[in-house]
Amino acid sequence: MKKLIILFLLMPLWVAAQRDYTIMAVNHTELAPNVHRLFVGNVVTMVAFAGPDGLMLIDAAYEQTTKQVKDTLQRIVGQPVRYLVNTHLHADHTGGNTELGKGADIIAHHSVKTWLVSDRKQGERIPGPMPVHAIPNITFEGTLNMDFNGQQVQLRHLPNSHTAGDIIIYLSHSNVLVLGDLLFADNFPFVDVNQGGNPLNFIKSLHWVTENFPDNVVIVGGHGPVYNMAQLKTYLANLVQTIAVITEAKTAGFTAEQMKQQRILAQWESFGKFFITEDRWIDTLYPYVGL
Numbered sequence: 001m002k003k004l005i006i007l008f009l010l011m012p013l014w015v016a017a018q019r020d021y022t023i024m025a026v027n028h029t030e031l032a033p034n035v036h037r038l039f040v041g042n043v044v045t046m047v048a049f050a051g052p053d054g055l056m057l058i059d060a061a062y063e064q065t066t067k068q069v070k071d072t073l074q075r076i077v078g079q080p081v082r083y084l085v086n087t088h089l090h091a092d093h094t095g096g097n098t099e100l101g102k103g104a105d106i107i108a109h110h111s112v113k114t115w116l117v118s119d120r121k122q123g124e125r126i127p128g129p130m131p132v133h134a135i136p137n138i139t140f141e142g143t144l145n146m147d148f149n150g151q152q153v154q155l156r157h158l159p160n161s162h163t164a165g166d167i168i169i170y171l172s173h174s175n176v177l178v179l180g181d182l183l184f185a186d187n188f189p190f191v192d193v194n195q196g197g198n199p200l201n202f203i204k205s206l207h208w209v210t211e212n213f214p215d216n217v218v219i220v221g222g223h224g225p226v227y228n229m230a231q232l233k234t235y236l237a238n239l240v241q242t243i244a245v246i247t248e249a250k251t252a253g254f255t256a257e258q259m260k261q262q263r264i265l266a267q268w269e270s271f272g273k274f275f276i277t278e279d280r281w282i283d284t285l286y287p288y289v290g291l
Contacts, residue, residue, distance in 0.1 A: 021062060021064035021065055022064075024041030024043075024062075024064075024065050024068060025041065025042075025068065026038050026039070026040050026041075026065070026068045026069055026071075026072040027042070028072055028076055029226075031047075031174070031218050031220065031226070032171070032174035032175065032176055032218065033174070034049065034050045034051050034149070034174075035047065035048070035049050035050075035171060035174045036048045036049075036050075036076055037220055037226065038061075038069065038072060038073075040061040040068070041065065043092070043223065044061050044062070044092045044093065044223060045059065045220055045221065045222055045223065046058060046060065046061055047059070047169075047176070047178050047220055048073060048076070048077055049148075049153075049171060049174075050079055050149070051148070051149025051150060052149060052150070053148050053149045053150075054080070054081075054082030054083070055077055055079040055080065055081050055082055056081075056082065056084075056085065056153070057073075057083070057084045057085070057104075058085045058087065058169055059085070059087055059093040059094075059096075059180065059222070060084060060086065060093060060094055060097050060100045061092060061095065062091065062092055062095040062096060063091070063095035063099075065096065066098070066099035069096060080103060080104075081103070082104060082105065083104060083106075083107060083148070084097065084100055084104045084105070084106045084107070085106075085107045085155070085169060086106065086107070086112050086136060087108075087166060087167055087169070087178065087179075087180025087181065087222065088109070088112060088162060088163045088165055088166045088167070088180055088181060089108075089111065089112045089115040089163060089165060089195060090181065093180065093181070094112065094116060094134075097116075097130060097134035097135070098130065098131060098134045101134045102133055103133075105138055106135065106136040106137055106138065107138045107139070107140075107155065108136035108138075108139055108167065109139060109141070109157050109164075109165030109166070109167050110136075110139035110140070110141065110165070111164045111165035111196070112136055112139070112165050113135055113136045113139050115195075116130045116134070116135045116136070117129050140155070140157070142156070142157055143155065143156045143157070144156075150173065151171060151172050151173035151174065152173075153170070153171055153172070154170040155167050155169050155170075156168050156170075158182065158205040158208065159196075160196050160197065160198045160201045161182055161198065161201050161202045161204075161205040162180070162181040162189065162190070162191060162192060162197050162202060163192050163195040163196050163197050164196025165196070166180055166182055166205070167180070168180065168182065168209070170213065170217075174218075175214060175216065175218060176217070176218045176220065177209070177213055177217050177218065177220065178220045179209065179220065179221050179222070180221070180222045181221070181223070182202070182222075183206075183219065183220075183221025183223075183224070183227065183232070183235075184223045184224055184274065184275070184276070185221045185223065185226075185227055185231075186235070186270070186274075187223065187224055187272070187273070187274040187276065188272055188274075188275075188277070188278075188280070188281040189202060189239070189276065190275055190276050198288070199285050199288055200243075200289075203236070203239060203243065206232070206236045206239075210229065210233050210236060213229065214229070215230075216229070219231075219232055223274065238268060238271070241268075242281065242285070243285060245265065246259065246264070246265075246282060246285050246286065246289055246290075247289040247290045250286065250289055251290045256282050256283060259282050259286075260278070260279045260282055263278065264282075265282065266278070
């Protein structure tokens with residue numbers, strides 16, 4: 001277990017080390033009038049919601065990609081950021097706070113603020129606290145509703161899922177739902193157990209989403225393509241099936257290593273091509289199932 005914990009601590013750093021941020025382009029699509037999806041380097045998603053009250057930016061991508069993001073926002077929106085929302089604490093969603101948070105109110109779950117004011121130790125790397133202007137100054141538990149740009153913006157904390165402090169954002173009139181890293185569309189999810197995540201709670205949170213939003217909602221995850229509700233339900237059903245397969249194997253006496261050797265998740269091979277492989281998804285679930 002100690003080896004697994006160290007692996008998950010270092011994993012985001014290893015992935016980041018493989019990237020050349022200078023060549024990361026920002027592609028954008030309009031999801032609804034004045035609601036834009038920014039896909040940074042074809043890796044991580046941001047959402048920009050513009051209107052007469054100003055610009056709300058959901059997630060900030062990497063610290064190293066703020067120039068590309070700012071250039072894109074200037075081209076498609078031309079407004080300064082009034083509110084910056086962090087869906088959770090990871091650096092690919094909060095790193096850009098250092099530039100994009102200047103002059104803005106930053107909204108997040110309180111655990112994100114606690115993390116960003118700490119030394120943020122990640123393996124051998126200790127970045128230290130973020131600057132004051134990059135730290136959330138509006139935090140909440142439960143729900144937070146805002147009237148902004150002519151519609152209600154609903155923010156909700158779904159605890160101990162991907163991390164301890166995941167929030168989702170629903171733009172009610174636009175019918176756009178932003179899930180952050182509660183959705184790794186078309187891929188096995190990364191559940192950060194060292195930051196309060198729990199894979200079974202992750203599944204429960206996705207079930208809650210499928211039961212509480214319209215069938216025609218536009219769903220934006222932190223990684224991967226945009227989904228509709230039917231696609232999210234199919235994705236969730238696949239994850240539930242993988243849990244059943246791993247649970248059955250563990251109940252039959254298989255170790256995690258034996259499951260990997262026999263490739264019991266081969267049916268979902270395509271889900272393991274981004275970040276979390278078949279083997280890592282087994283490692284994530286194994287301690288939580290068949291108890």
